[in-house]
Amino acid sequence: MNKDLLQPLKQSIIVSCQAPVESPLHDPYVIAAMAKAAELNGAAAVRIDTPAHITAVRQKISAPIIGLWKQQIPGYDVYITPQFTHAEAIAQAGADIIAIDATLRERPHQEQLTTIITRIHQELGKLVMADIDTLEAAIFAENAGADLVGTTLYGYTKATKHLTPPGFQLLTEMVQKLQVPVICEGGISSPKMAQQALKIGAFAVVVGTDITGIDAKLKAYLEGLGGRD
Structure with missing residues (x-):
């Protein structure tokens, strides 16, 4: 694992380059163009979904990729x-950091969180x-x-669906309690909000x-x- 990857992310902006499946933007070429534009304009890293998109982005940028793969598994x-x-698939596609759901919800096929993280570290050599x-x-x-731990799913689970991102109170508590870098993700809609997150103590936004x-x-x-189409 290369923990040196994290240092350039400190006090930085990470851009999530994703699009709905039904959108014309959900195309590897377009996602890669977004990621390249983000890198050229100062993003310290990008967050990318699916192996195909990660592969396309890896060919265009040298900045770190936080990779994930959204998969709906029946019953979970x-x-x-x-x-x-x-x-494993997104690591092979070129992701430097693997983002995973780490909520306390039941996990598919009894794959425990500790086991998955250990395997990602030991078998894939990824953060x-x-x-x-x-x-x-x-x-x-x-x-x-x-x-590193992010507020990504605040407001998107049954336990937090009554709450609206960004979770600045949660962020504050995490900064106080955790030793690893804390990432603010979700609901950031202005430079002022990003600045507020960094002031609270977020490692990156x-x-x-x-x-x-x-x-x-x-x-x-x-x-x-007024709801115009």
Whole structure:
């Protein structure tokens, strides 16, 4: 594992370059172009979903890639790189850091979080970013061996669906309790909010929709104009 990868991320912006499956932007070439534009304009790293997109991005940029693979497995809510086999695929595609769902929800086929993280470290030689929703999950993920922990799933699980990102209170508690780098991800929609996250103590801030989410941003504009199509 190369923990030196983390130092350039300190106090930085990481850009999540993703798009809905039904969007024309959900194309490896387009995602790679987004990632290259992000790198050229100062992003310290990018966050990319699926092996195909990671492969395309790896060919275009030298900045670190936080890779993930969203997979819906029947009977389970865990969907961000839910199993080791998914982590293996994105590592082979070129990801430097593997992002995994580290909530306390039941995991597919009894693959325990500690086991998955250990295997990613030992068999793939990659760092692990734990995507969590609560402080309890964050502490558990750190104890399980995660190299960095993000607020990614705050507001997106049954335990937190009544809450709206960004989770600045959760971020504050994580900064106080954890020893590993804490990443603020989710709901960052302005430079001022990113600055606030860094002031709280975030190691880095992930921005997605507000930079690369054309589909969601346009829908928000249209809704703001009275639901025009």
